[in-house]
Amino acid sequence: MTINTGAPIVVGVDGSAAALDAVRLAAREAEYRQRSLRVVHAFIWPLTGAPLTPVPGAPVTAGLRNQAEQYVTEAVEQARKVAPDLRITGVVVDGAPTPVLVAESRGAALMVLGHRGLGGFAGLLLGSVTVQVSASAECPVLVLRGEPRADGPVVVGVDGSELSTEAIGFAFDHAARREAPLVAVHAWLYPAPVGPGDILPLVYDLDAFGAEEERTLAESIAGFAERYPQVPVRHRLVRGSPARVLVEESKAAQLVVVGARGRGALGGLLLGSVSHAILHHAHCPLVVVRHHATS
Secondary structure: OOOOOOOOEEEEOOOOHHHHHHHHHHHHHHHHHOOOEEEEEEEOOOOOOOOOOOOOOOOOOOOHHHHHHHHHHHHHHHHHHHOOOOOEEEEEEEOOHHHHHHHHHOOOOEEEEOOOOOHHHOOOOOOHHHHHHHHHOOOOEEEOOOOOOOOOOEEEEOOOOHHHHHHHHHHHHHHHHHOOOEEEEEEEOOOOOOOOOOOOOOOOOHHHHHHHHHHHHHHHHHHHHHHOOOOOEEEEEEEOOHHHHHHHHHOOOOEEEEEOOEOHHHEOOOOOHHHHHHHHHOOOOEEEEOOOOOO
């Protein structure tokens, strides 16, 4: 049996079909990364007086607690079908999904979530859970969008920010493991302040600014390209909406990687329109990077 060491990959489950799809993706990721897999269900104690355990005379599978445990058991079985040699554990944790998943992220190498689900994960991309987890998690968060594919490039959004650098590192590592090409995308609309208090000129030279943006893209990628010489890299500098460009690139990609926050048009990612557009409309799985992965 394969021995998986280091921080695990964590996947949130709730009994939905989307969550089981996420489990299968998480199992493949764990195999690629030689990590163990931890299946987590966040269990909220009901306020309605519904039985948590079977009432006298009821089937042994009755009760919300047993149902929660069955969700985990089913998910672990699905993961084992994908990766029989993987070390897999499953757990029911008392609490609401967001705090449970954020707490789990502190010891995880990667968090994997489905794009919609039931119960505590309902409306995962439409409500606050994904925004809060992606913005607060202490590991990268992989959200399953579209159909996972083995071909196509890894696409990464580049804007020169610190978290963009984290995202580039994750994207290069993923591309190297998959023997996939990488597309580095830098999209810009107008000059934007880099830090608090920066004042922009009322009139600026677009050609000169475009050349500066090209330098930002090249410099952001250079060190990683040297570290991963086996990864073919294509630069894509576009004057346009970052969200629109990344969504378009996702149509042919196997993965899109972005930082949780950026500068300029990517500023406030996961808090404004850019994140919502990518999360709602990406055609492939999406990784949001906020922190270094745990080793």
